[in-house]
Amino acid sequence: MSPLGKAYIEKLYAALSKMPEQERLDAVREIESHIEEGISHGQREADILAKLGDPSKLAKAFRSEHFSHPGRKRTWGETFAMIGFYCTTGLLSVMIVPVLATIAYGFGFCTVLILLAGIIRSFGATWINMDLGPYYTVPTEWSMAFSLVVGGIVGGIAYISRKYLRKYLRFVSERYQDLLPADRK
Template sequence: MISSHGRSYLEKLNRYLEKLPDTERQDAVMEIESHIAEGIANGQPEAVILSRLGDPRRLAKAYRSEHMAERMSVKSFKDLLTMIGFYCTTGLLSIMVIPVLATVAYGFGFCTILIVLAGILRTFGMTWINMNIGPGMEVPANYSLLFSAVVGAIVGGIAYFSWIGLKKYLAFLSARYRRSLPGGRSVNY
């Protein structure tokens, strides 16, 4: 029922899905194969069906995006790095936005911990820790904890909102790719 052109499309899709686990890759190829066969059975020309499906590389990215979005619920750092690496290949804007948001989120988050820790240590006598507001304006030791809490809250807020922005941007990209899948699957976050 499916022509050699359709089989070639499925082979390319299978090749582009090589980074997915075998069962998911096979399920995706079978889904597209049944989508093509169903369309042909309903009287649609195979060329029209393949044209609607689009480039097999882009369709494979949609399936990989769906896989990434499902793994995102695990929320491990490794999964996040995998997702960031995948989405950085999606376009020029992503190459700039994702690393900046990730760096700010994690870098400022780490700095928040250091700032609060420094305030606690300085309050309890570690006077070698400097806390300056400006040239010649040092924070008195008895205000170190309050000062570090305020600065830590500001820096932590920046980290938190960068993290939220990163998650929303990744969800946006996932949703965009999912619309490429047959039936335009909805995104549930």
């Protein structure tokens, strides 16, 4: 491999720094073998590197693939790295990901609190207020029904936000994975 190819591989390796070392090495080896295979089939190394594109974008594609595996157990560090990855994929992601995540998980937590408040107030806790306006307070015997309705609305908003957050993250991952070499797909 020429110095140009080695420099490309070094940039790719550096850009993959947020991935676990074994997966980082696997990605680099894969690209090295892709380059060597192309050269053995008569392609010029410069053409192969041009097709692969910018090493930092290729690294994002590998990181996207790494983070998008469903059902994988993640450490807290990997979770924060994944959040950082998706928030840095573009200006739109900087707005969409935090807003939808806050709505989804904040409203989900509030749903639980609303339902608990309805249960506790049903048993006579007068310190929990359920007002529909300045002049009307929900009667104690209607507390559970009221909390089910309000909790259902808030929970529905949380569910929809979470659903569309997952769709958006899947969409971003797929776009980045389109940057991977064709033999990888």
